Amino acid sequence: MHGMVRMRVSSFLRVGSKTLDLMEELFSPPSLRSYLSEFISSFIFVFVGVGSAISAGKLMTSSDAQSRETDLLAVGVAHAFAFTVAVYVAPGSHVNPAVTFAFVIVRKLSILTGIRHLITQLLGSTLACLLLMLVTAGQAIPTHGLDDRVTVFGGILIEGVATFTLVYTVFASRDPQRRSSDGIIGAIVTGFIAGVNILAVGPFTGGSMNPARSFGPSIITNDFKNHWVYWLGPLIGGGLAGLLYDKIISSNHKQSSSEP
Numbered sequence: 001m002h003g004m005v006r007m008r009v010s011s012f013l014r015v016g017s018k019t020l021d022l023m024e025e026l027f028s029p030p031s032l033r034s035y036l037s038e039f040i041s042s043f044i045f046v047f048v049g050v051g052s053a054i055s056a057g058k059l060m061t062s063s064d065a066q067s068r069e070t071d072l073l074a075v076g077v078a079h080a081f082a083f084t085v086a087v088y089v090a091p092g093s094h095v096n097p098a099v100t101f102a103f104v105i106v107r108k109l110s111i112l113t114g115i116r117h118l119i120t121q122l123l124g125s126t127l128a129c130l131l132l133m134l135v136t137a138g139q140a141i142p143t144h145g146l147d148d149r150v151t152v153f154g155g156i157l158i159e160g161v162a163t164f165t166l167v168y169t170v171f172a173s174r175d176p177q178r179r180s181s182d183g184i185i186g187a188i189v190t191g192f193i194a195g196v197n198i199l200a201v202g203p204f205t206g207g208s209m210n211p212a213r214s215f216g217p218s219i220i221t222n223d224f225k226n227h228w229v230y231w232l233g234p235l236i237g238g239g240l241a242g243l244l245y246d247k248i249i250s251s252n253h254k255q256s257s258s259e260p
Contacts, residue, residue: 080195
Protein backbone atom coordinates (compact mmCIF):
# COMPACT_ATOMS: atom_id res chain seq x y z
CA MET A 1 0.00 0.00 0.00
CA HIS A 2 2.70 2.43 1.04
CA GLY A 3 4.69 1.44 -2.05
CA MET A 4 1.77 2.30 -4.33
CA VAL A 5 1.33 5.68 -2.63
CA ARG A 6 5.02 6.46 -3.07
CA MET A 7 4.85 5.50 -6.75
CA ARG A 8 1.83 7.76 -7.32
CA VAL A 9 3.47 10.66 -5.49
CA SER A 10 6.66 10.15 -7.49
CA SER A 11 4.69 10.05 -10.73
CA PHE A 12 2.78 13.19 -9.76
CA LEU A 13 6.02 15.00 -8.96
CA ARG A 14 7.51 14.01 -12.31
CA VAL A 15 4.45 15.29 -14.17
CA GLY A 16 4.56 18.49 -12.15
CA SER A 17 8.23 18.97 -12.93
CA LYS A 18 7.64 18.46 -16.67
CA THR A 19 4.73 20.92 -16.55
CA LEU A 20 6.91 23.53 -14.87
CA ASP A 21 9.65 22.98 -17.46
CA LEU A 22 7.08 23.38 -20.22
CA MET A 23 5.69 26.58 -18.72
CA GLU A 24 9.19 27.96 -18.34
CA GLU A 25 9.98 27.16 -21.98
CA LEU A 26 6.78 28.83 -23.15
CA PHE A 27 6.70 31.91 -20.95
CA SER A 28 10.25 32.64 -19.88
CA PRO A 29 11.54 36.14 -20.77
CA PRO A 30 13.77 34.80 -23.61
CA SER A 31 10.78 32.93 -25.06
CA LEU A 32 8.53 35.97 -24.87
CA ARG A 33 11.20 38.07 -26.55
CA SER A 34 11.50 35.51 -29.34
CA TYR A 35 7.70 35.55 -29.85
CA LEU A 36 7.72 39.31 -30.22
CA SER A 37 10.79 39.27 -32.45
CA GLU A 38 9.29 36.70 -34.82
CA PHE A 39 5.98 38.53 -34.85
CA ILE A 40 7.58 41.89 -35.74
CA SER A 41 9.77 40.37 -38.46
CA SER A 42 6.81 38.59 -40.04
CA PHE A 43 4.75 41.76 -39.82
CA ILE A 44 7.47 43.81 -41.54
CA PHE A 45 7.91 41.30 -44.34
CA VAL A 46 4.21 40.86 -45.12
CA PHE A 47 3.35 44.54 -44.71
CA VAL A 48 5.99 45.58 -47.23
CA GLY A 49 5.45 42.59 -49.52
CA VAL A 50 1.67 42.84 -49.75
CA GLY A 51 1.84 46.64 -49.72
CA SER A 52 4.15 46.60 -52.73
CA ALA A 53 1.72 44.33 -54.59
CA ILE A 54 -1.17 46.70 -53.80
CA SER A 55 0.86 49.70 -54.96
CA ALA A 56 1.92 47.94 -58.15
CA GLY A 57 -1.69 47.18 -58.99
CA LYS A 58 -2.78 50.72 -58.13
CA LEU A 59 -0.12 52.34 -60.30
CA MET A 60 -0.51 50.03 -63.26
CA THR A 61 -1.80 52.14 -66.13
CA SER A 62 -2.02 49.49 -68.81
CA SER A 63 -2.11 45.75 -69.32
CA ASP A 64 0.78 45.57 -71.77
CA ALA A 65 3.72 43.23 -71.19
CA GLN A 66 6.18 46.00 -70.35
CA SER A 67 3.93 47.34 -67.60
CA ARG A 68 3.49 43.88 -66.08
CA GLU A 69 7.25 43.28 -66.17
CA THR A 70 7.84 46.57 -64.35
CA ASP A 71 5.28 45.63 -61.69
CA LEU A 72 6.86 42.21 -61.22
CA LEU A 73 10.31 43.77 -60.82
CA ALA A 74 9.01 46.26 -58.26
CA VAL A 75 7.31 43.52 -56.22
CA GLY A 76 10.37 41.26 -56.38
CA VAL A 77 12.72 44.04 -55.24
CA ALA A 78 10.35 45.06 -52.44
CA HIS A 79 10.17 41.49 -51.14
CA ALA A 80 13.96 41.16 -51.34
CA PHE A 81 14.50 44.32 -49.29
CA ALA A 82 11.74 43.43 -46.84
CA PHE A 83 13.09 39.94 -46.22
CA THR A 84 16.61 41.28 -45.76
CA VAL A 85 15.44 43.77 -43.14
CA ALA A 86 13.13 41.27 -41.40
CA VAL A 87 15.95 38.75 -40.99
CA TYR A 88 18.60 41.29 -40.00
CA VAL A 89 16.62 43.15 -37.32
CA ALA A 90 15.78 39.86 -35.59
CA PRO A 91 18.77 37.49 -35.81
CA GLY A 92 17.61 33.90 -35.68
CA SER A 93 14.07 34.69 -36.79
CA HIS A 94 12.53 32.56 -39.52
CA VAL A 95 9.71 34.75 -40.91
CA ASN A 96 8.54 31.66 -42.78
CA PRO A 97 6.84 28.44 -41.60
CA ALA A 98 8.80 26.50 -44.24
CA VAL A 99 12.07 27.59 -42.61
CA THR A 100 10.72 26.73 -39.17
CA PHE A 101 9.58 23.31 -40.43
CA ALA A 102 13.03 22.60 -41.84
CA PHE A 103 14.69 23.47 -38.52
CA VAL A 104 12.25 21.17 -36.70
CA ILE A 105 12.89 18.34 -39.19
CA VAL A 106 16.67 18.47 -38.61
CA ARG A 107 16.10 18.75 -34.83
CA LYS A 108 17.60 22.19 -34.44
CA LEU A 109 14.25 23.29 -33.03
CA SER A 110 11.74 21.49 -30.82
CA ILE A 111 8.24 20.82 -32.10
CA LEU A 112 6.79 23.05 -29.38
CA THR A 113 9.08 25.92 -30.30
CA GLY A 114 8.26 25.35 -33.96
CA ILE A 115 4.53 25.68 -33.24
CA ARG A 116 5.26 28.86 -31.31
CA HIS A 117 7.11 30.31 -34.30
CA LEU A 118 4.28 29.27 -36.63
CA ILE A 119 1.59 30.97 -34.56
CA THR A 120 3.50 34.25 -34.30
CA GLN A 121 4.27 34.21 -38.03
CA LEU A 122 0.61 33.74 -38.93
CA LEU A 123 -0.47 36.44 -36.47
CA GLY A 124 2.10 38.88 -37.83
CA SER A 125 0.99 38.22 -41.40
CA THR A 126 -2.70 38.56 -40.57
CA LEU A 127 -2.27 41.80 -38.65
CA ALA A 128 -0.13 43.27 -41.44
CA CYS A 129 -2.83 42.55 -44.03
CA LEU A 130 -5.58 43.86 -41.76
CA LEU A 131 -3.68 47.09 -41.23
CA LEU A 132 -3.02 47.43 -44.96
CA MET A 133 -6.73 47.06 -45.67
CA LEU A 134 -7.48 49.84 -43.18
CA VAL A 135 -4.77 52.32 -44.23
CA THR A 136 -5.39 51.86 -47.96
CA ALA A 137 -9.07 52.71 -47.61
CA GLY A 138 -10.28 49.23 -48.41
CA GLN A 139 -8.02 48.48 -51.36
CA ALA A 140 -8.22 44.84 -52.43
CA ILE A 141 -5.63 42.65 -50.73
CA PRO A 142 -4.00 40.52 -53.47
CA THR A 143 -3.83 36.81 -52.78
CA HIS A 144 -1.59 34.21 -54.32
CA GLY A 145 -3.09 32.16 -57.11
CA LEU A 146 -2.10 29.82 -59.91
CA ASP A 147 -1.89 30.97 -63.48
CA ASP A 148 -4.63 29.48 -65.64
CA ARG A 149 -2.06 27.35 -67.47
CA VAL A 150 -0.50 25.98 -64.27
CA THR A 151 -1.91 22.79 -62.78
CA VAL A 152 -2.16 22.16 -59.06
CA PHE A 153 0.71 19.68 -59.28
CA GLY A 154 2.71 22.21 -61.26
CA GLY A 155 2.02 24.84 -58.61
CA ILE A 156 3.20 22.53 -55.83
CA LEU A 157 6.35 21.72 -57.79
CA ILE A 158 7.12 25.36 -58.58
CA GLU A 159 6.57 26.50 -55.00
CA GLY A 160 8.51 23.51 -53.70
CA VAL A 161 11.56 24.17 -55.87
CA ALA A 162 11.54 27.92 -55.15
CA THR A 163 11.25 27.29 -51.42
CA PHE A 164 14.01 24.68 -51.60
CA THR A 165 16.42 27.32 -52.92
CA LEU A 166 15.30 29.80 -50.26
CA VAL A 167 15.61 27.44 -47.29
CA TYR A 168 18.89 26.02 -48.57
CA THR A 169 20.24 29.58 -48.69
CA VAL A 170 18.98 30.22 -45.15
CA PHE A 171 20.80 27.15 -43.84
CA ALA A 172 24.00 28.06 -45.70
CA SER A 173 23.88 31.64 -44.45
CA ARG A 174 23.52 30.44 -40.85
CA ASP A 175 26.29 27.85 -41.01
CA PRO A 176 28.65 28.88 -38.17
CA GLN A 177 31.65 28.03 -40.33
CA ARG A 178 30.58 30.30 -43.17
CA ARG A 179 28.37 33.15 -42.01
CA SER A 180 29.48 36.73 -41.48
CA SER A 181 30.04 37.70 -37.86
CA ASP A 182 27.51 40.56 -38.03
CA GLY A 183 24.84 38.59 -39.90
CA ILE A 184 24.32 41.22 -42.59
CA ILE A 185 25.67 39.04 -45.40
CA GLY A 186 23.30 36.23 -44.50
CA ALA A 187 20.34 38.62 -44.44
CA ILE A 188 21.28 40.07 -47.83
CA VAL A 189 21.73 36.74 -49.62
CA THR A 190 18.43 35.37 -48.30
CA GLY A 191 16.72 38.57 -49.37
CA PHE A 192 18.28 38.26 -52.82
CA ILE A 193 17.12 34.68 -53.34
CA ALA A 194 13.59 35.59 -52.22
CA GLY A 195 13.49 38.47 -54.69
CA VAL A 196 14.89 36.64 -57.70
CA ASN A 197 12.61 33.67 -57.08
CA ILE A 198 9.63 36.02 -57.34
CA LEU A 199 11.01 37.27 -60.66
CA ALA A 200 11.43 33.67 -61.80
CA VAL A 201 8.11 32.11 -60.76
CA GLY A 202 5.90 35.05 -59.83
CA PRO A 203 3.86 34.97 -63.05
CA PHE A 204 3.02 31.29 -62.49
CA THR A 205 2.20 31.01 -58.77
CA GLY A 206 2.88 34.43 -57.29
CA GLY A 207 6.17 33.23 -55.85
CA SER A 208 5.06 32.83 -52.25
CA MET A 209 7.64 30.37 -50.85
CA ASN A 210 6.09 31.21 -47.50
CA PRO A 211 2.80 29.82 -46.12
CA ALA A 212 2.47 32.78 -43.74
CA ARG A 213 2.85 35.24 -46.62
CA SER A 214 -0.08 33.51 -48.35
CA PHE A 215 -2.12 32.98 -45.18
CA GLY A 216 -2.57 36.62 -44.15
CA PRO A 217 -4.12 37.80 -47.45
CA SER A 218 -6.26 34.66 -47.70
CA ILE A 219 -7.78 34.95 -44.25
CA ILE A 220 -8.45 38.68 -44.63
CA THR A 221 -10.14 38.21 -48.01
CA ASN A 222 -11.62 34.79 -47.19
CA ASP A 223 -10.15 33.52 -50.45
CA PHE A 224 -8.62 30.08 -49.92
CA LYS A 225 -8.71 28.80 -53.49
CA ASN A 226 -5.74 26.41 -53.92
CA HIS A 227 -4.40 27.78 -50.64
CA TRP A 228 -3.13 24.35 -49.60
CA VAL A 229 -0.70 24.47 -52.53
CA TYR A 230 1.13 27.28 -50.73
CA TRP A 231 1.56 25.08 -47.68
CA LEU A 232 2.34 21.71 -49.21
CA GLY A 233 4.88 22.91 -51.79
CA PRO A 234 6.93 25.11 -49.44
CA LEU A 235 6.89 22.59 -46.58
CA ILE A 236 8.11 19.77 -48.83
CA GLY A 237 10.74 21.94 -50.51
CA GLY A 238 11.88 23.51 -47.26
CA GLY A 239 12.08 20.19 -45.44
CA LEU A 240 14.16 18.61 -48.22
CA ALA A 241 16.51 21.62 -48.29
CA GLY A 242 17.05 21.46 -44.54
CA LEU A 243 17.76 17.74 -44.60
CA LEU A 244 20.14 18.01 -47.55
CA TYR A 245 22.15 20.85 -46.09
CA ASP A 246 22.23 19.60 -42.51
CA LYS A 247 22.96 15.94 -43.24
CA ILE A 248 25.21 16.19 -46.29
CA ILE A 249 26.46 19.69 -47.07
CA SER A 250 26.91 21.20 -43.61
CA SER A 251 30.53 21.76 -42.64
CA ASN A 252 29.65 20.88 -39.05
CA HIS A 253 28.26 17.51 -40.15
CA LYS A 254 31.30 16.76 -42.28
CA GLN A 255 33.61 17.72 -39.48
CA SER A 256 31.86 15.57 -36.91
CA SER A 257 31.59 12.59 -39.24
CA SER A 258 35.32 12.64 -39.92
CA GLU A 259 36.23 12.48 -36.25
CA PRO A 260 37.20 9.03 -34.96
